[in-house]
Amino acid sequence: xxxxxxxxxxxxxxxxxxxxxxxxxxxxxxxxMDCGVVLDHWQIAYQTYGELNASRSNAILVCHALTGxxxxxxxxxxxxxxGWWTAMIGPGKPIDTERFFIIxxxxxxxxTGTTGPASTNPETRKPWGLSFPVVTIRDMVRAQAALxxxxxxxxxxxxxGGSMGGMQVLQWAASYPNRVFSALPLATGAKHSxxxxxxxxxxxxxxMADPEWRQGxxxxxxxxxxxxxxxxxxxxHITYLSEQALHRKFGRKLQDREAPxxxxxxxxQVESYxxxxxxxxxxxxxxxxxxxxxRAMDYFDLAADHDGVLACAFAGTKTRFCVASxxxxxxxxxxxxxxxxxxxxxxxxxxxxxxLESDKGHDAFLLxxxxxxxxxRGFLSAAARxxxx
Amino acid sequence: xxxxxPQTNRIDLKLVAEMVQPGTRxxxxxxxxxxxxxxxxxxxxxxxxxxxxxxEGVADCVARGLSVIQGDADTDLADYPDDSFDYVxxxxxxxxxxxxxxxxxQMLRIGRRAIVSFPNFGHWRMRxxxxxxxxxxxxxxxxxxxxDTPNIHFCTIRDFVALCDLIGxxxxxxxxxxxxxxxxxxxAPWWFWNLFGAxxxxxxxxx
Numbered sequence: 001x002x003x004x005x006x007x008x009x010x011x012x013x014x015x016x017x018x019x020x021x022x023x024x025x026x027x028x029x030x031x032x033m034d035c036g037v038v039l040d041h042w043q044i045a046y047q048t049y050g051e052l053n054a055s056r057s058n059a060i061l062v063c064h065a066l067t068g069x070x071x072x073x074x075x076x077x078x079x080x081x082x083g084w085w086t087a088m089i090g091p092g093k094p095i096d097t098e099r100f101f102i103i104x105x106x107x108x109x110x111x112t113g114t115t116g117p118a119s120t121n122p123e124t125r126k127p128w129g130l131s132f133p134v135v136t137i138r139d140m141v142r143a144q145a146a147l148x149x150x151x152x153x154x155x156x157x158x159x160x161g162g163s164m165g166g167m168q169v170l171q172w173a174a175s176y177p178n179r180v181f182s183a184l185p186l187a188t189g190a191k192h193s194x195x196x197x198x199x200x201x202x203x204x205x206x207x208m209a210d211p212e213w214r215q216g217x218x219x220x221x222x223x224x225x226x227x228x229x230x231x232x233x234x235x236x237h238i239t240y241l242s243e244q245a246l247h248r249k250f251g252r253k254l255q256d257r258e259a260p261x262x263x264x265x266x267x268x269q270v271e272s273y274x275x276x277x278x279x280x281x282x283x284x285x286x287x288x289x290x291x292x293x294x295r296a297m298d299y300f301d302l303a304a305d306h307d308g309v310l311a312c313a314f315a316g317t318k319t320r321f322c323v324a325s326x327x328x329x330x331x332x333x334x335x336x337x338x339x340x341x342x343x344x345x346x347x348x349x350x351x352x353x354x355x356l357e358s359d360k361g362h363d364a365f366l367l368x369x370x371x372x373x374x375x376x377r378g379f380l381s382a383a384a385r386x387x388x389x
Numbered sequence: 390x391x392x393x394x395p396q397t398n399r400i401d402l403k404l405v406a407e408m409v410q411p412g413t414r415x416x417x418x419x420x421x422x423x424x425x426x427x428x429x430x431x432x433x434x435x436x437x438x439x440x441x442x443x444x445e446g447v448a449d450c451v452a453r454g455l456s457v458i459q460g461d462a463d464t465d466l467a468d469y470p471d472d473s474f475d476y477v478x479x480x481x482x483x484x485x486x487x488x489x490x491x492x493x494x495q496m497l498r499i500g501r502r503a504i505v506s507f508p509n510f511g512h513w514r515m516r517x518x519x520x521x522x523x524x525x526x527x528x529x530x531x532x533x534x535x536x537d538t539p540n541i542h543f544c545t546i547r548d549f550v551a552l553c554d555l556i557g558x559x560x561x562x563x564x565x566x567x568x569x570x571x572x573x574x575x576x577a578p579w580w581f582w583n584l585f586g587a588x589x590x591x592x593x594x595x596x
Contacts, residue, residue, distance in 0.1 A: 322451060341458055342468045350438075353458035354447045371444070375451050382454025 009077035011111065011284060012219070016120055018045040018106075018113025019077040020070050023150050031108070031115075031143055037133035041122045044147045045113025046070050046105035049089065050097035052153070058389055059153045060095060061144060062104040063161030063168035065366075066236075066293055067285055069112040072104035073097065078112070078284045087368050094376040099389070100157065107168075108143045109135035109293050111286035118219065118286040130216035135292055137164070137300045141171045148179070155179050157387055158380060162186035162365035163332065164293070167300050170340065173321070174302055174313040182320040182383040184376065187329050187365040189336030190310050190343065191301040196331060199239055200294040203232030207287045216288055229287040230278030237277045242328040242361030246270060303343075310343035317344075320386070321351040322379040324365075324372060331362040352379065400570035401506045401588055402428060405480055408504055408562060408592045409433050413475035416440070416500065418462045418492075419482035423450035430455070438474070440465060463487045466495035474500040481588075483507050484540040494556055497595050502561070506590040509565070511545030511583040530568075530587065546583045549591065557596035565589045 009019055024043040025031065031039040047070040052059060062072050062085065069076060073083035073090055089095040089102060106114035109132070117132040124131075148156065159172045159180050166188025173183045192200075207213055210228025214221045238246075250270040254260070257267065266272040306312035321344055325337035334355045344351040356371045358364040365372065402425045409415060411433045417426050420439030423446070430437045439457035441447050450457035458465075462479070463486050477500030479492065484507055486492045496503040508531055509515075518526040525535040533540065544552070546565060553560055565573040565586025573586045582589070 320456070345458070345468055345473070346470050348473065350436075350456045351458060352447070352451045352456050353460075354444060354451065355459055357444065371448065375448055378448070378452025378454070381452070385454060 008080050011078045011286070012118070014078055014113055015111050015116070015118040015286065016113075018070075020045050020047045020106075020113055022046070022113055023147050025146060025150075029146060031139070031146065033133050033139045033142075034136040035133045039115065039133070042108070042115040042143070043113070043119075044105050044108070044115070044143050046103055046147060047072065047074060048104075049073050049102040050100055052101040052151075053389075056153050057155065057157060057387060058099065059101045059103060059148075059151075059156050060158040060160060061148065061156050061172070062089065062095070062102055063140075063144070063159065063165035063172075064104060064107065065161070065163040065165050066297065067233075067281070067290070068165070069110065070104045070106045070114075071112075073102070076112075076284070079280075085366060087366070088373065088376065094373045094380065095160065096380075099384070100380075103148070103151070105144055105147055107135075107140040107164075107293065107296075109140070109289060109296060111289040114143070116286070117216075117288035117292055127219040129219065129288055132288070132292065134299075135296045137167045137171050137296050138175065138305075140296065141168050141175055144168070144172075145176060145179070155181055157389065158182045158184060158383065160184035160186070160376075161188075163188055163362065164297050166332075167297065167302075170302055170313075171300075173317060173319050174305075177314075177317045177319055180319045181387055182322070182379070184322050184324075184379065185337075185340065186324050186372070187326055187332050187337075187362055188340075189332050190303060190313075190340050192297050192299075193336070196239075197298045199236065200298055203236050204291050204294060206231040206235070207290060210287075213287060216291075218287065224282070225287045226279075226282040229282045229285065229290060230275075232278075232290060233281040233285075234274040234278040237274060239331045240361055240363040242330065242359055244328060244359040245361050248359070249273075310339065311346035314344055314347040314349050317347060317349045319349065320379075320383055321349055322375065323351060323353045324375055325355050326358045326360070326362070326364040326369075327355060328359045329362045329364065399424070400566060401480065401590060404564055404566070404590050405478060405504050405506055406432060408590070409435060409476055409478075411435065414438070414473070415476045415478060416469075416474045417478045417480065418466065418496070419479065419485070420450060420455075420457060421446050423453050423455045423457060425478065425480055426450065426455050426457070427453055462492050466492065466499060469495075469499040471498055472501060476500055476502050476504055478504045480504075480506045481508065484543050486542060489542050489544075490552060490556060493552065493558065493593075497556070497558055497593065501594065503558070503593045504590065505549070505593065506588060507544065507549065508540075508588050509546050509583065509586045510543040511547060512568075512587050513584050514568070514587075516584075546586055546589045547579060549589065550579065553591070553593060558593040559596040560591060561594055562592040563589065 166185035210225035213225035303310035
């Protein structure tokens with residue numbers, strides 16, 4: 001009988017030997033990275049849901065956001081919590097596991113089983129740490145393409161994702177237009193804004209300012225930059241919410257006390273909440289991975305790869321796009337989505353766009369948003385008809 | 390899942406659809422719930438695209454499998470390159486735009502042809518309400534009071550023809566429909582249309 005309360009997995013072990021499926025590649029299939037480095041030995045950890053049909057035409061690749069993982073609709077072995085997008089993915093859900101074959105892989109540079117700074121460098125037998133090459137969104141997508149090849153899938157029915165996942169969706173559509181039948185980039189942008197880079201830099205500096213970071217060699221030295229990573233997460237978490245959401249949830253309410261304590265304890269509920277977010281994050285996420293993956297987002301500028309003209313990234317595309325943004329998202333505001341739509345229109349692409357009403361900020365794409373579900377369901381149903389599914 | 394049955398009961402939609410050559414690229418500006426686009430996609434096999442201001446409308450269209458973006462005719466047509474479409478359609482929407490002239494010019498820039506349908510404010514019922522009752526017309530087709538109407542730029546058929554002349558748009562076809570949806574005398578003069586046409590549909594091209 002299965003243990004109803006399985007013990008939690010060790011994140012360090014998961015980095016090399018994930019509980020999920022994993023595809024390993026050797027020198028016969030090296031990963032050519034944008035920075036010029038060639039990874040001869042690398043692996044990509046992934047999870048699948050549903051069944052691949054006989055014609056291999058019903059596969060949906062879900063791309064995760066900054067601190068996501070491959071456990072999109074199943075238990076995360078490190079936290080013991082359920083999948084991060086179970087509102088969207090499952091039997092009868094908008095991304096229906098009874099109809100589609102869903103693949104979700106951890107990104108290159110991540111820490112839940114795909115090669116990244118927490119993985120062991122096969123040459124030194126030590127963690128890569130900062131000797132790991134800097135990754136880009138395009139590197140992540142190249143690695144996913146190798147995985148899709150290994151699964152024998154030529155064309156993905158859909159590539160879907162929000163935030164950094166949405167960046168990967170756009171990169172997929174630009175890099176492999178013939179392999180993407182439909183694309184669903186949510187709450188994202190074709191480039192990272194100066195403000196977003198600025199927030200990321202604050203987070204990275206918080207990590208690197210922690211003496212326990214040890215110039216990135218904390219795994220070898222047996223320390224953890226938990227304080228720095230926690231502060232980074234606290235800062236970032238604010239950007240995922242909205243002023244309205246914070247006000248509704250916390251206001252100025254005090255935490256388990258009647259009056260301010262005239263100290264620097266977490267008097268306010270919002271402080272307590274952020275501290276909790278920071279502390280629970282460090283349990284599951286590698287600090288160096290945080291540096292690498294935030295950097296990948298900063299470097300993303302799809303137009304820059306096409307002489308500054310975003311429309312050129314999508315020239316001649318046959319992919320059907322559905323772009324959605326949220327009214328209260330100030331990290332990837334609607335203007336960012338409109339820029340994508342503008343470029344897709346200029347490229348003559350088939351594109352739908354809707355700005356969804358929500359006061360939940362950037363995180364809305366992960367939450368219970370009936371309008372997002374209805375849009376996704378309608379878009380995928382129509383695309384499935386066109387695909388003959 | 391079958392496509393929602395297109396609403397073909399609106400006579401002006403049928404008329405617009407008849408003006409569209411099969412297999413072409415069409416943009417419907419202010420496409421609402423996508424009734425016309427769905428009709429065109431099904432009966433004329435066109436590559437149907439739309440712009441719609443309301444979230445609900447866009448959501449309905451996407452669920453129908455149409456490619457529709459949330460946007461505003463007054464501002465977002467500028468985003469499209471020249472000659473993007475064979476037809477750009479403005480169905481019962483021109484009177485709700487802030488700058489009808491600019492919208493019409495943009496339509497003829499991004500489309501080889503433009504199709505515009507609109508309610509005729511010169512219809513005798515309208516005139517008689519102003520003339521005899523002394524208040525702004527309210528009809529079944531235009532049920533709003535002056536203070537809550539989204540329709541801010543009404544015109545008569547004559548006014549519309551004048552605008553076409555002003556911007557150098559060539560009228561390829563024009564049809565006026567009476568209140569019952571019947572075509573007003575094909576060979577009748579403009580003044581007759583202007584008096585008895587409840588609505589009009591124009592097929593335009595760049596002059």
